Amino acid sequence: MLELNAIRAEPERLIEGLKKRNFQEEELSIVNQIIALDDQRKSTQTDLDQTLAERNRLSKEIGDLFKQNKREEAESMRAQVGELKEQASEMEDQLKNIQSELTELLYTVPNIPHPSVPSGNTDDDNEVFKAWSGELPELGDDAKPHWELAKDYGIFDLELGVKITGAGFPVYRGKGAKLQRALISFFLDEATEAGYDEVIPPLLVNENTARATGQLPDKEGQMYYVNEDNLYLIPTAEVPVTNIYRDVILEEDDFPIKLTGYTPCFRREAGSYGAHVRGLNRVHQFDKVEIVRIEHPDRSYDSLMEMLGHVERILEKLELPYRILRLCGGDLGFTSALTFDFEVYSAAQKRWLEVSSVSNFETYQANRLKLRYRSENGNRLAHTLNGSALALARIVAALIENNQTPEGIVIPEKLRSYTGFSVLS
């Protein structure tokens, strides 16, 4: 969530940001509501502190009187303190109410978009930041979409997944499973070479963790929930990995912190069915290698560009046509200030598939995480960033469609040492 002090310092900046996210005029009053409520918080806090200070002072006196055996004087002061106590507990309740109301309001405020974020409502309004400069592969009319190829070559089986679990849980088999494992290793090695430390995090997280990175309360319905233990299945490694740094105060020379992690990701994707989600285009469980960075605020946007370069290199090694989009205000994630999406061209489906999303959250997550660093001007919030590098399922979809030949699916050069075969047949 946004910092109160930042909202107070530049309310116009927040209002401009909300407009870019297509907030209606009447919804903008939330900014003034927050500031007014915070004023209330401050004055209540001050009153309470003064009352408690008085109570502490009197209590100390009573203690002294008891020691001097002046019982009667002590007794009369007791009554006084009793009154203060009542006042204090009233103020405490009031403060609690104000605070929870304030937090609730703050939870409804999204991050302020970066100045470069274009305005717009839908993904049609996203800006093409980097277009594909080469030619798009033409496969001809007998080209098969990946779900048909999967059947021909036994790469994955969605019907089998239905039997075991339900729709959207693919079972990868044989060389398909091997390809999956090869891609994971390849992505992890790329990240490690680029200086990211590998972690294997838990796949289930508690409420505090999900709240700190912003999945709760915003995306509650997106996560699978284990009721008996009050745990959530992770929708991305971002959640457990970023939370490694919850409640941490860093030194300035700890930056940059670079982490990578492979995890399966679980997403309910409730209500999304139809032709455009066929095959691996949208599934409930998929594998992903994530990169996470924690940065000094002055350097976070340089970091973001570096992460873009990292993803580009991987896609180039995989020989996949890709383009980069800068998300518009309407498409931008709730917690993000600036997001670039990577799309690869899936030549049989003749459409672009999103395979990576690279974002700078600035201090939005750090505020909930209480992730700070010591600076000369006191402790300040760090910036958090993350990106997929990469999400597997759709990469596999594009890879097998684009590389289909009558002899089988040709594995890109750079991947062959990982798969152990050059043609999937």
Added chain:
RNA sequence: GGAGGAAUGGCAGAGCUGGUUUAAUGCACCGGUCUUGAAAACCGGCGUACCGAAAGGUACCGGGGGUUCGAAUCCCUCUUCCUCCGCCA
């Protein structure tokens, strides 16, 4: 799953028969003196959040609640860790 013990500031570790503790002491860390330099020694500093221009105040001793004029200290509850037993890769 059963029984017992524990949880204190970056770490170690007192306090736990309630009132000079707004948490001793040591180590680590930062600044200074000394030194050609370093070490040692000595001096000083050294948690987080909120309110306040500042002085200062308030809260926090695993989380929540309670008793009391007053709680790190007493009571209840939850969580986590350790030891033993059981079960099981």
